[in-house]
Structure formats: C-alpha cells, structure tokens
Amino acid sequence: MSLFRRKYIGLAISGGELRAVSLLRHGRQSKLAGGRLLTLSDGIWDPSPYQPNIKDVARFIARLREVITPLAGHEKRIALSLPASCARVVVAEFETVFKNKEEGAQLIRWQMKNSLPGPSQDAVVDFQRLNTLENGRQRYLVAAMAGAVLEQYEAALEGAGLHGLNIAFQPLHIGQFYHRRLDTAEPTLLVALEGGELSLQCYQEKLLRFFRQRRVQQQPEAVFQEINRSLSAMQEEFPNLSRAGILLHSDWEQQEGLAEAVQGLFSKSVIVLDPRVEQMAIRKLNLPSWRVRGLTGAIGAAEQMM
Incomplete structure (x- = not known):
C-alpha cells in the first residue's frame, strides 16, 4: 500500500504557470503518483533577478494551495524549481x-x-x-x-503551509533528471527550452563545464540566433564542444523545425529527448503528451529530495 509512504513533492514555476508533481520511491527509481498544471493569471507573478517576483501575494498563495494540496495530502516538504x-x-x-x-x-x-x-x-x-x-x-x-526575491518565495510557501526543503533552478533540475537516466559520461551539450527560457549546459564526465540561460521567443529562428551568440563562449570554456553529443529538450507543443535549427549550428545529428514521464506514472495523467514534458523540471526537483 502507498497510503503511508512518503511523497516527494516538486513544484516548478515556469512559463506563467505552476507545474507540480508527487513522486513515490520505488526501489532505486521514482514513480509519478500525480501531476498538475495551473496557470498564473496576469498580474500574479513576473520573474526578475532584481525585485520581488510575486505581484499579488494572496492570489499566488491561493494558487499554490490549489495545485499542491490534491497531490501532497499531509506532506508539507517541497522542492521548488525556479526559472534561472x-x-x-x-x-x-x-x-x-x-x-x-x-x-x-x-x-x-x-x-x-x-x-x-x-x-x-x-x-x-x-x-x-x-x-x-x-x-x-x-x-x-x-x-x-537577491535576498528580497528569495525571502518572498520562502514566505509564500510558508503562507501556503509548505516548507521549501530545497530551492534551486529549473534548467539544472532538467539536467539532473536526464543524468539519472542517460549515460552522459561523454562530452554533452544539453539544449533545454522550458517556460520561454533557453538554457545551454555543457557536461564532461557528468560534470557541468558551461552554463548559460536566456529568455527566448518560441520560434526555431530565435533559438538558432541565441545559441549562435553563445558559440564563442561555449567553445572557449568547453573545448570538446566539437565532439559533444547534442541533446534537445523542449516543452513546446509545435516542435517542427526546432531540431533542424539546432542541428544547423553543429553540423551533426541532434537527439530529441523524450522524458517518458507517462511511463513513470502510476495512473494515466489527464494531460496532453506535450504538456507532460513540461513536468520534467518539477520531477527533477522532487528527485533531489530522495
């Protein structure tokens, strides 16, 4: 029975919505007990490195309770995944x-x-x-x-009756999700598009060598241009880029032309990642498959607590 097993709750705030999951430990693996998405209406939240992100605290806390409570039950500990x-x-x-x-x-x-x-x-x-x-x-x-930014998130979690056991950043949680499942000992570039942000993560022997994040429009041409601007810096910090495998993760609904745009920069095949979240689920998720991909960061966050 799973009634008394600990639940591991992950929450990603991304692309103007809350993406929440509940995981159960299953041997060395994790199982998805549930996943929920909830849109943050305009005027509630706006990410910024310089000033508090939550514009309407009361409505934000109400949304937190609405998305988390059905998944968490009595569990109050949570891993929070924020946009970089x-x-x-x-x-x-x-x-x-x-x-x-x-x-x-x-x-x-x-x-x-x-x-x-x-x-x-x-x-x-x-x-x-x-x-x-x-x-x-x-x-x-x-x-x-900024201290004021972090403190506001911590206060919002507390206001919703939750305890932020781990607070980190979504691109890194996505990277950790795939590292648990893929053999990435060889040089690797992970191109991740999630919630309107592009992250570039270069790995050698599973150690991060380069990281860059930018907001980007949901257009293959915009992704091509942004990666192209970062090529010189990547090559300087990561000399093995020319022989690295290129992995692509995206929460886009329409991905036509995206892999081709990335491939055009590196003149090699791009591996389009499938997180296979549905295979982790204990029961069928009532979400379209492209929306399920958007739970990857929340799952990566929750798995950090295991």
Whole structure:
C-alpha cells in the first residue's frame, strides 16, 4: 500500500504557470503518483533577478494551495524549481578551494560584485565545487539571488503551509533528471527550452563545464540566433564542444523545425529527448503528451529530495 509512504513533492514555476508533481520511491527509481498544471493569471507573478517576483501575494498563495494540496495530502516538504531568470547562475573559476560556506560566499560576493543581482551584500549565494583545473584553479557552479526575491518565495510557501526543503533552478533540475537516466559520461551539450527560457549546459564526465540561460521567443529562428551568440563562449570554456553529443529538450507543443535549427549550428545529428514521464506514472495523467514534458523540471526537483 502507498497510503503511508512518503511523497516527494516538486513544484516548478515556469512559463506563467505552476507545474507540480508527487513522486513515490520505488526501489532505486521514482514513480509519478500525480501531476498538475495551473496557470498564473496576469498580474500574479513576473520573474526578475532584481525585485520581488510575486505581484499579488494572496492570489499566488491561493494558487499554490490549489495545485499542491490534491497531490501532497499531509506532506508539507517541497522542492521548488525556479526559472534561472530570477537569479544569476554561472560556472566560475576561483584561485583555491573554499574552506567553508561563509568564506566561499564572501569571496564570490567580492569577485562577482559587478554581476550579482542587486547590491552584493544583499545577495544570497550558494555554490557547488565542480572540479580542479590543470593550473590548480577551482571551478564552481555559483547561484546568487537577491535576498528580497528569495525571502518572498520562502514566505509564500510558508503562507501556503509548505516548507521549501530545497530551492534551486529549473534548467539544472532538467539536467539532473536526464543524468539519472542517460549515460552522459561523454562530452554533452544539453539544449533545454522550458517556460520561454533557453538554457545551454555543457557536461564532461557528468560534470557541468558551461552554463548559460536566456529568455527566448518560441520560434526555431530565435533559438538558432541565441545559441549562435553563445558559440564563442561555449567553445572557449568547453573545448570538446566539437565532439559533444547534442541533446534537445523542449516543452513546446509545435516542435517542427526546432531540431533542424539546432542541428544547423553543429553540423551533426541532434537527439530529441523524450522524458517518458507517462511511463513513470502510476495512473494515466489527464494531460496532453506535450504538456507532460513540461513536468520534467518539477520531477527533477522532487528527485533531489530522495
């Protein structure tokens, strides 16, 4: 029976809607107990790295309860997946290994003071060490949010009776979703289109080497142009790009021409990913298949708590 098994709740805020899932642990795998989508009406939410994102707190909290309660039951712990456009997410190099979280945050605020969202002293900084370079420098994944932005999300969750056990960013959750399921030890570029945002993630031996996120129109030509603008930076930070496998994830309903646009930049075949969310589901989801793809970030977030 699953009545008393713990539920792992993931919520992605993306493309003007709430995308929520409930997972159950099944051995080393996860099963999808339920998934829901709920649109955020105009005037409720607008992502920004510099100012609070929730414009109508009362209606936002009401929507949270509406989408989460049928999935969570009595479970209050939740993993929140935010768009990267409400923060600064970057792969950066530093001279040495940070001794602790406090030292790392201070050094990041100083070295990246001109690119942090808002005043550096107000930024909430988190980081993960990735690897050591040949010259001894250290490569880190860095995420920074304006304190007021993060605090508003935390307060909204609390107002809905929820506890944000893990708060991170949707492109990274999508990457983690596929890393659990694919052999990505070889050089890989993941092109992810979700909620009106494009993310480019380069991996070597499953370690992130390059990350970039941009808002983009839902048109293959716009995706082509945005990736083309990033090619020089990718090639500089990721020399193995020329032999990397190209993976494409998208929550678009109409994908005609998208793979061809990406393929035209790299002159090699593009693997269009199918997250196969329906195969994870305990029961049939009452959603079109293209909408189900949009649950990938929420699933990746929930799986981080397992």
